[in-house]
Amino acid sequence: MLYPYESRSREVKDLSGVWRFKLDADNVGLQEKWYEKPLEDTIPMPVPASYNDMTQDVRIRDHVGDVWYERTFIMPSTWAGKRAVLRFGSVTHFGRVWINGTYLMEHKGGYLPFEADISGMAAPGDEVRVTVQVNNVLDYQTLPPGEVEILDDPYKYEKPIRVQRYFHDFYNYAGIHRPVKLYSTPQNYVKDVRVVTDIDGKAGIIRYETEVCGSGQVRVEVRDAAGALAGTAEGGKGEIRIENAVFWKPMESYLYRFTVMVGQDDKAQEDVYTMKVGIRTVSVDNRRFYVNGEPVYFKGFGKHEDMDIKGKGLDQAMWIKDFNLMSWMNANSFRTSHYPYAEEVLDLADEYGILVIDESPAVGMTFFNDENKRMFVPERVNDQTQAFHKSVMRELISRDKNHPCVVMWSVGNEPSCWEEAAAPYFKGVIDETRAADPTRPVTMVSCAFPYGKKKDKVAQMLDVVCINKYYSWYEDSGMLDVVEYQVRKELSLWYEEYGKPLIMTEYGADTIAGYHSDPPVMFTEEYQIEMIRRFNKVFDELDFVIGEHIWAFADFATKQGTTRVIGNKKGVFTRERNPKSVAFAVKARWELM
Ligand code: BDP
Numbered sequence: 001m002l003y004p005y006e007s008r009s010r011e012v013k014d015l016s017g018v019w020r021f022k023l024d025a026d027n028v029g030l031q032e033k034w035y036e037k038p039l040e041d042t043i044p045m046p047v048p049a050s051y052n053d054m055t056q057d058v059r060i061r062d063h064v065g066d067v068w069y070e071r072t073f074i075m076p077s078t079w080a081g082k083r084a085v086l087r088f089g090s091v092t093h094f095g096r097v098w099i100n101g102t103y104l105m106e107h108k109g110g111y112l113p114f115e116a117d118i119s120g121m122a123a124p125g126d127e128v129r130v131t132v133q134v135n136n137v138l139d140y141q142t143l144p145p146g147e148v149e150i151l152d153d154p155y156k157y158e159k160p161i162r163v164q165r166y167f168h169d170f171y172n173y174a175g176i177h178r179p180v181k182l183y184s185t186p187q188n189y190v191k192d193v194r195v196v197t198d199i200d201g202k203a204g205i206i207r208y209e210t211e212v213c214g215s216g217q218v219r220v221e222v223r224d225a226a227g228a229l230a231g232t233a234e235g236g237k238g239e240i241r242i243e244n245a246v247f248w249k250p251m252e253s254y255l256y257r258f259t260v261m262v263g264q265d266d267k268a269q270e271d272v273y274t275m276k277v278g279i280r281t282v283s284v285d286n287r288r289f290y291v292n293g294e295p296v297y298f299k300g301f302g303k304h305e306d307m308d309i310k311g312k313g314l315d316q317a318m319w320i321k322d323f324n325l326m327s328w329m330n331a332n333s334f335r336t337s338h339y340p341y342a343e344e345v346l347d348l349a350d351e352y353g354i355l356v357i358d359e360s361p362a363v364g365m366t367f368f369n370d371e372n373k374r375m376f377v378p379e380r381v382n383d384q385t386q387a388f389h390k391s392v393m394r395e396l397i398s399r400d401k402n403h404p405c406v407v408m409w410s411v412g413n414e415p416s417c418w419e420e421a422a423a424p425y426f427k428g429v430i431d432e433t434r435a436a437d438p439t440r441p442v443t444m445v446s447c448a449f450p451y452g453k454k455k456d457k458v459a460q461m462l463d464v465v466c467i468n469k470y471y472s473w474y475e476d477s478g479m480l481d482v483v484e485y486q487v488r489k490e491l492s493l494w495y496e497e498y499g500k501p502l503i504m505t506e507y508g509a510d511t512i513a514g515y516h517s518d519p520p521v522m523f524t525e526e527y528q529i530e531m532i533r534r535f536n537k538v539f540d541e542l543d544f545v546i547g548e549h550i551w552a553f554a555d556f557a558t559k560q561g562t563t564r565v566i567g568n569k570k571g572v573f574t575r576e577r578n579p580k581s582v583a584f585a586v587k588a589r590w591e592l593m
Pocket of ligand 1: 168169170338413414447468506551568570
């Protein structure tokens with residue numbers, strides 16, 4: 001699905017702002033058809049943002065089920081004869097939309113966009129009411145998975161309480177998290193474009209394929225960053241060769257402007273769609289990861305879309321700060337742990353030259369500490385979940401396929417991939433991913449082992465092994481002296497067993513900014529520095545290690561529990577983006593790499 005950039009033939013109306021919001025405390029709104037007329041007793045709610053932290057009302061923060069959003073807008077009077085497409089960047093985790101009380105569309109999956117043409121439902125100049133039912137429930141057929149539990153022990157609860165259980169470590173923020181846009185296109189329009197780039201000596205090659213709705217001839221042109229014409233082509237599918245091209249490289253971005261035009265013989269170009277394209281190649285062998293044929297070492301972080309007050313709502317200010325902090329640290333990459341991030345973020349990564357491991361929302365698919373409970377069983381994560389997981393991978397690839405920053409797909413994070421049924425489950429998902437995009441390597445982030453009872457059954461299907469390890473934290477807590485032996489031992493076994501390059505996608509320590517001790521103890525800034533230093537020392541000895549992503553970029557919100565003191569504190573930065581001491585130590589290391 002294409003991002004709605006404006007162009008000569010396309011206008012974009014941003015519907016972000018303050019919407020009307022209503023809690024559906026008893027989850028009766030759908031049955032009572034709240035969408036039929038304007039919502040009553042609403043409160044103001046910003047879009048994009050999570051609703052959870054916006055009020056002082058714990059019933060809103062902890063609600064399990066539906067909430068409703070509504071606003072009105074004017075259909076632009078200049079759009080007569082055009083398509084008018086209403087597009088949501090994301091609604092977490094399920095959204096159903098009505099226009100003036102008439103059903104329009106619905107979408108399952110909290111981190112990907114959906115859209116529909118509403119031009120047949122309202123005339124130019126009309127006032128339009130849009131109503132959205134937003135549902136935050138997680139079950140075993142959603143990603144991430146979860147389970148709604150009814151607490152009904154009469155000795156403990158006055159009346160039954162519905163609680164949302166989930167097995168991942170970030171707060172289940174919900175709402176309309178990304179921009180809502182109304183955009184116009186002509187009736188004959190560019191529906192999709194796919195580019196794949198290649199390098200031939202000094203020349204760059206852009207292979208493209210377009211999907212056009214309606215009739216019309218397709219013309220394509222490429223301009224360099226200064227606006228000079230670099231190449232043209234005719235037809236819906238083809239190739240453009242640019243001699244002496246400037247390539248997109250990690251930390252050295254260069255973007256061409258790629259324009260698709262559709263027009264009739266006798267008319268000027270009807271639809272024009274322009275996007276940025278970086279010319280680069282990605283490949284992998286059994287020891288290295290290459291961008292443009294040059295080996296790269298991933299330096300960076302696992303992250304979250306997370307900010308105080310706004311939760312997971314897209315915050316461009318936060319993102320610019322984060323990209324500047326990543327550049328300041330000499331990082332060259334991050335993983336979209338643990339779900340696809342906003343499209344606006346990938347545009348920034350393209351511009352900053354940051355490599356992105358693009359992850360699906362398959363996180364928390366494990367009962368790691370409960371040996372007797374399995375996740376991949378017919379009554380939990382099952383065939384229906386797999387079918388949904390495959391469709392999420394297709395949607396993700398359809399959305400992100402043209403971003404040069406995206407160099408690898410991650411099909412999930414830390415599933416119990418040692419279970420028998422996990423292997424066929426992930427084989428299906430990985431095959432689907434490779435079919436949808438044969439050009440990028442595929443990984444899955446694992447917390448399993450290369451041996452024993454929890455031996456990884458998926459790693460052999462992947463191009464790169466990515467693992468998360470917390471030596472001296474969750475196990476052998478406080479024992480920094482075991483770190484080096486354990487990293488060396490386990491990583492070597494991974495390589496012996498699977499023979500793939502390895503990225504340590506998570507390692508880190510909860511650290512309360514301002515806590516100090518020497519010798520270091522857990523939760524102090526010195527402990528975080530020392531743990532990371534010891535991991536890094538061993539990475540430098542092992543030549544199949546192709547990257548280090550510290551967990552995490554910044555502190556973030558989690559559900560409440562005895563191991564979380566107002567969230568996860570493993571950030572190199574605080575939630576407000578102030579550096580902990582480790583930031584300076586790692587910045588100095590990455591400067592030399
Ligand atoms: C890993 C998860 C990550 C957690 C982290 C932690 O991938 O989401 O936040 O552990 O416990 O298991 O800090």
